Amino acid sequence: RDDLYKRAAQILDINDRGHYTVPTSGLYPFQWNWDSCLVAIGQQHVDEARAWTELVTLFEHQWDDGMVPHIIFHKLDDGYFPGPEVWRTGRTVPTTGITQPPVAGFAANLLFERAKDKDLAREKAGHLLQRIDRWHEWFFRCRDPHGTGVVALIHPWESGRDNSIDWDAALDAVPTEGLEPYQRRDLQHAHADHRPTMAQYDRFISLVQHFRSLDWNNEVLHEQSPFKVVDPGFNAILIRSCNDLASLADALGEPEVAERNRARAKAGLAALDSLWDERLQQYVCFDRVSGKAVDSASVGGLLPVFAGVPTARMESLAKRITTLGEQVNYLVPSHDPTDSRYDGKRYWRGPAWLIINYMIANGLDRAGHTELFEKIRQASLKLIDESGFAEYYDPKSGEPLGGDTFTWTAAMVMEFLR
Template sequence: MRVDEATEDADLAALRGRAIQILRTNNRGGYTVPTDNLYPFQWNWDSAFCAMGVATFDVQRAWDELDSLYTGQWTNGFLPHIVFHQVVDSYYPGPDVWGADHVPRTSGISQPPITATAARFILARAGDDRASRARAAALYPKILALHDWWDRARDPEASGLVGVLHPWESGADNSPVWDRPLEATPATTTVFHRRDVALVDAAMRPRQWEYERYIYLVELYRGLGWDDARMWAQTPFKVADVGLNAILQRDERDLLALAERFGTPAEQQRLSERAARRRKGLERLWDEEAGAYYSLDLVSGQSLKIASHASFLPLWGGLDDPGRAQRLADELQRWVDLCAFGAPTMAPDSPEFDQRRYWRGPVWAIVNWMLGDGLARHGCGELARRLRADTRRLIQRNGFCEYYDPLSGEGLGGDTFSWTAAAGLAWAFD
């Protein structure tokens, strides 16, 4: 072995050790907080990514992560985006603002579904052993119930596209894609005090005008008793988000694989038919002239013609058209070539680009993971390797931060961040 190879192996071993330490430190007794203080509870899609990272060194603890998340599942199958396992006052809005009737206390909106993908990942890491098969079998009906909820509550017209009723539900909280729908959403009149800007520079966080509309939507839905049909009918914010629909498509495909092992023939048939409907739904978001997937405002009926990282997530979801996959890869390559580190969440030459503000430009390790995986699956290995290498370089230089400046590489947001550590263990350090 050459000296440089030995040094690289030692560096990777050190990074893996640090990532494992972060996930263990952020463990709160069966679930992982994203980071201390800033996010002191269990978040839905964070937890699924964390479970995959934890599976690289502790399979049973990885299953515990998913089981803990599903203690927040409601009887109708809905899985909230936050489970408040304990009372901590360092985060707003807390459980009293949500007013949801569940034990443990939860929020009232969801997040991109990753748990079927996580379960398959853990099974593979476990070598499909008997204990993991038993835990996957026990988890399967809960994941199925969640997917049935998405179909029933967020696609009541059976269009093939699900709608998000809050920017937070997309996972990309303050993406520029939401600017126009939020402008049509009233602002709350409630005086509230954000905790995030006391912990992180406000220049890295969503703006106040956005937060006023986030809270308005929470108050509206709380007043509707978190009733799915009433929320769907009365909300001013309803968007078929490319990112969430692509992630749902991937998770549903992984759920079908679980159903083939742990489900009934009727469930397999239902999931197979729904997967076909989801593929057709996603096709409605493709703009052939632009060569991009755009989200759709379901209130106004207008396409939201702003490309973000989500426009490329159909690569993660799975595309049948190699030519389209290459068009997406070519455009993403253009974005990456404009940066010191890829992939930015907005094109650096777009007017909406803000290199330091949350989902308006920075690089996220978990986004790189999804894009890199999708690129590799569609034969775009060179760009996939670039994203993996950039993720590794960012972590080596600046630690396990929440997100990163794509131009300078500076670490931004929270530090010792769990899903960044998980992305390293499960993908970037492999």
């Protein structure tokens, strides 16, 4: 266990670029939004000041409208596609024009609560508080313009679960006319069978071209996007971050920020319940374009345990996860293995990811499901013991998949070893 911890610390170090961390060199050579926030949690075990820097750097690139972009292209690297020349968002330090799961509120509050250097924590958390609040405000203004209480994603990359079965039907409806020729670079770094398909990439890039033609104007993107899906997992993270930011605001003596964020979380939790699927006994996505619920039992529908849903829902989700544990050797698969569309090696269509395990385990633990928490923790550590610090893993065989020497996997190992 000591060796695992040392190796994890080494990986954080290898991928540290001074004021931000790359997920892994080669495949992902820039700063990714939710990677950074989750990585900071691991960095805190080694170097508290460095952990705060990770978040502060990310928020230096917040847009004027409040959005925090999904990638910051600090240094050019032609090993990645699509780079700044495709996004063309017009920023001095180039960024993409879409966002990613808002873990920052959760991460900042956790860093603050566990801080040993309280003065530093007050200073950094104080700096971040209003910025994270502005990001939350942006979500509800620009991604929930009709005030439903839950926000929609306009690109699968925003979910972080790029090629999930959740998006199949909605992506099929995305037009690809006018798609400019392009060359993928991810396949130089990872196995094609473990990555999204060409048909999916065509749609990913078509959406980018479409938003670019609208000048990345977030006041209109939601209304004019051919892809608009409400993801229970993404919303669960947002709800948790709103609640945690409220706690942080209380601790910093900012009652208005606290009140706003508690109200957002409360409305979010109430609206989340409309995504419950009785047959699957879990939450599912809702497609705002077709007006239909998405028939797909993905891990996005289990993540609401992280938000702290009502006890009856929590019990059902714990049962679902227990059942999944009987079908795989390593919890938690990103998709139900009994679904014919399940693919245990292809990115988000089946593989297990340590960051998801961490968030689910955290939610279960808080709700008193200690045994299941421990089962996920042990499965996660066993994966690393047997297969190293990969990007994701086949939940049946434990085979390491995607990139290796992976930063957020290392950060989560530190959390699980704590």
